[in-house]
Amino acid sequence: MSLFITFEGGEGSGKSTQTRVLHQRLSSKGIPVLLTYEPGGTPLGQQIRRWLKGTGDIDPQAELLLFTASRAQLVAAVIRPSLKNGTVVICDRFYHSTIAYQGYGRGFSLELIQATNNFATGGLKPDLIVLLDLPMEYRLSRKTPGDRFEREETAFHQRVRNGYLKMANEDPERWLLIDGSLRKKEIERIIWERIEQLLTSGGFCSV
Numbered sequence: 001m002s003l004f005i006t007f008e009g010g011e012g013s014g015k016s017t018q019t020r021v022l023h024q025r026l027s028s029k030g031i032p033v034l035l036t037y038e039p040g041g042t043p044l045g046q047q048i049r050r051w052l053k054g055t056g057d058i059d060p061q062a063e064l065l066l067f068t069a070s071r072a073q074l075v076a077a078v079i080r081p082s083l084k085n086g087t088v089v090i091c092d093r094f095y096h097s098t099i100a101y102q103g104y105g106r107g108f109s110l111e112l113i114q115a116t117n118n119f120a121t122g123g124l125k126p127d128l129i130v131l132l133d134l135p136m137e138y139r140l141s142r143k144t145p146g147d148r149f150e151r152e153e154t155a156f157h158q159r160v161r162n163g164y165l166k167m168a169n170e171d172p173e174r175w176l177l178i179d180g181s182l183r184k185k186e187i188e189r190i191i192w193e194r195i196e197q198l199l200t201s202g203g204f205c206s207v
């Protein structure tokens, strides 16, 4: 059995907070679990992350390909091998971020994004995507410094948010949509409720 869970949402929506809590909770129950993140999660991905987090100009085409390259390496070197040996994998952002940011945000065609995502993942899909949806008015108050997307205008973030909501509403079985403005403990509770269901129903095999 393997289980692949990804976390999505805008900057400061609480992804890293909640992935850490979930990781801790699963490990404390003796469940083999790995927490990783995008971009990054491998030595190559770390280099790419540094470029993407830097202040240098990156052309949108190059940006898309850098995220894709980091993802391809992460899937091949970390995610697939871990799922194969029965580890629960939690990933802080995955390919839905590219659909939201480079597709809905930057305006690349969704067909192109789907093709590059498929190329990077070899078709691997999460069993569950947790979307922490933060209303626009909370965004600035939770701002985390240093992200290239923070330089983007409000309209960009609104498109990203709407893109995420569209994906979640179209596939409610796979997506868990949570109001990110709820208290941390409440969000933890909602996530755990769904994870427990998945663990008890068993039989997941993402690979």
Ligand SMILES: Nc1ncnc2c1ncn2[C@@H]1O[C@H](COP(=O)(O)OP(=O)(O)OP(=O)(O)O)[C@@H](O)[C@H]1O
Residues within 6 Å of the ligand: 009, 010, 011, 012, 013, 014, 015, 016, 017, 018, 142, 144, 147, 180, 181, 182, 183, 184, 187
């Ligand atoms: N439910 C919550 N209520 C209030 N504050 C929160 C909540 N969840 C997280 N925070 C705070 O908001 C800030 C951003 O949270 P966090 O780093 O988890 O977000 P993130 O989605 O990982 O952001 P990024 O996309 O920039 O990595 C942190 O200071 C965190 O403590």
Ligand SMILES: [Mg+2]
Residues within 6 Å of the ligand: 015, 016, 017, 092
């Ligand atoms: Mg984070």
